[in-house]
Amino acid sequence: MPRLIPAPTVIPVPGDKLIEEYFGRVNTGDEGLSIARMKAPAGWSEPGQRPTFRELTVVLEGCLVVETEGETLEVRGGQAITCEPGEWVRYSTGAEGAHYLAICLPAFSLDGAGRDPE
Numbered sequence: 001m002p003r004l005i006p007a008p009t010v011i012p013v014p015g016d017k018l019i020e021e022y023f024g025r026v027n028t029g030d031e032g033l034s035i036a037r038m039k040a041p042a043g044w045s046e047p048g049q050r051p052t053f054r055e056l057t058v059v060l061e062g063c064l065v066v067e068t069e070g071e072t073l074e075v076r077g078g079q080a081i082t083c084e085p086g087e088w089v090r091y092s093t094g095a096e097g098a099h100y101l102a103i104c105l106p107a108f109s110l111d112g113a114g115r116d117p118e
Helices: none
Strands: 009-011 018-023 034-040 054-068 072-076 080-083 089-105
Touching: 072 080
Parallel strands: none
Antiparallel strands: 009 018, 018 034, 034 089, 054 072, 054 080, 054 089
């Protein structure tokens, strides 16, 4: 039976980044998948990470800068990128900020993110 998700849960994070989880451990109790809408302001960055989950990112507007061990990519509105489990990645934005969807398989968890020490 279809189930309406009336609203996302806002996930508190440091800085001005907004995370709205539609599906995942917090909003729906899903452990196999998470889908969240992100709004990251200009100049935002987070620590590098080596997650245990696959992350698929669809940039809706702006530009998301994705650093890997081998290259730095600018992912612009209308483009997407996927990062496999165990790959090191660091996300940030340039002057325009970014509005994007993040899909994680299995669902995002802070423990599974494998963040670098700050």
